[in-house]
Amino acid sequence: MKEKILVIEDDVQISNFIMYTLENEGFSVKGVTKGREGLCHIKKEETDLVLLDLGLPDIDGMEVLREIRKDWEMPVIIVSARDQDREKADALDEGADDYLTKPFSTTELMARIRVALRHYNRMKRQQEPQKEETTYVNGGLFLDTEKHMVLKNGEEIHLSPLEYNLLLLFMKNQGKVLTYGYILKNVWGEWYGQDTQVLRTVMASTRRKIEDNPGKPKYILTEIGVGYRMKEQEVK
Numbered sequence: 001m002k003e004k005i006l007v008i009e010d011d012v013q014i015s016n017f018i019m020y021t022l023e024n025e026g027f028s029v030k031g032v033t034k035g036r037e038g039l040c041h042i043k044k045e046e047t048d049l050v051l052l053d054l055g056l057p058d059i060d061g062m063e064v065l066r067e068i069r070k071d072w073e074m075p076v077i078i079v080s081a082r083d084q085d086r087e088k089a090d091a092l093d094e095g096a097d098d099y100l101t102k103p104f105s106t107t108e109l110m111a112r113i114r115v116a117l118r119h120y121n122r123m124k125r126q127q128e129p130q131k132e133e134t135t136y137v138n139g140g141l142f143l144d145t146e147k148h149m150v151l152k153n154g155e156e157i158h159l160s161p162l163e164y165n166l167l168l169l170f171m172k173n174q175g176k177v178l179t180y181g182y183i184l185k186n187v188w189g190e191w192y193g194q195d196t197q198v199l200r201t202v203m204a205s206t207r208r209k210i211e212d213n214p215g216k217p218k219y220i221l222t223e224i225g226v227g228y229r230m231k232e233q234e235v236k
Contacts, residue, residue: 002028003048008038021106035064054080069095075116085225089179115175136171138233143171163206175232177223
């Protein structure tokens, strides 16, 4: 069955371009030009992914995002001309799965959609109660939570508690952009605030241990002004 994508975009030319691209890729696509219209559609029709513009004529796209996140878990990718780092971080913190800045290529759009749908489908399969995953793999990295052990290319590496918890967070969220605020909250705790300098320091020491070339990381990539993202494990 075709996966269903909702495009909430008030620019008709852009909307038609996106819909044409998605239909050619085999998706079932619905396009609307207003935020409230999009919310009504989600309530009535099963939706697997939402592409959401922020500058809508009736309500701001951020409000649409908040309303979606009250009741639904499907991926939401922001597609917007707003390119400020603060706006990107806010959208991700409010529950967006990704943020794509206009103009964009069809190749990049399709790659972001496939990653988001892959995560969503995996989450749906895992919703039945089951034992929490204890091992994580990404390229040459292997992390075992039961043994509290990290291997790089088969050799054990020793991480500090903060470095270990930081790496574990990324191994659990491969392919996702994690904002500075999200990382600080989940590794240091809600009380810590927004001191990104300590995060950068621990990230640097972690990269020195897991990367072959810390100056050109292949595992944990920097999303400038927003946070970090662990490159997703390639499926062979």
